[in-house]
Amino acid sequence: MSIRIHHVSILVSDTAGALRFYRDLLGIAETQRPDLGFPGAWLQLGGQQIHLLELPNPDPASGRPAHGGRDRHLALTSDNLEALTERLERAGVACTRSRSGRAAIFCRDPDGNAVEIIGT
Numbered sequence: 001m002s003i004r005i006h007h008v009s010i011l012v013s014d015t016a017g018a019l020r021f022y023r024d025l026l027g028i029a030e031t032q033r034p035d036l037g038f039p040g041a042w043l044q045l046g047g048q049q050i051h052l053l054e055l056p057n058p059d060p061a062s063g064r065p066a067h068g069g070r071d072r073h074l075a076l077t078s079d080n081l082e083a084l085t086e087r088l089e090r091a092g093v094a095c096t097r098s099r100s101g102r103a104a105i106f107c108r109d110p111d112g113n114a115v116e117i118i119g120t
Contacts, residue, residue: 007049011057017110068106068114081119
C-alpha cells in the first residue's frame with residue numbers, strides 16, 4: 001500500500017490576494033478548477049496541488065506564534081532559497097530562518113497561514 005499527499009486546502013479571505021502570494025511571488029502554477037459554488041483557485045506543484053478556498057476561516061487571525069515553525073504550516077521546497085527569500089522580503093513579506101539550523105525560512109501568506117520553504 002502506498003499513501004501520498006494529493007493536495008492541501010488553505011482557507012483564504014481573498015483569492016486574488018492569495019494568488020499574488022502563491023502564484024506570483026512563490027511561482028506556483030495555477031491549474032484548472034471546477035465550479036464549486038464558491039471562489040477559490042487550484043495550484044499545481046508537480047503531482048501535488050494546493051487548493052485555495054475562499055471561505056470563512058474559523059481560526060483566529062491574531063495570537064498566532066510569531067515564528068511559523070511553531071504553528072501548523074505548509075512546507076515547500078525551493079532550489080534557490082536565497083533568491084526567493086529576497087523576492088519575498090522585497091514584496092514586504094516577513095521571513096524568519098528555521099531555528100533548527102536547516103536552510104529554511106518561514107513566512108505567512110496574506111491570511112496569516114504559515115509557509116515553510118526549505119532549500120534543496
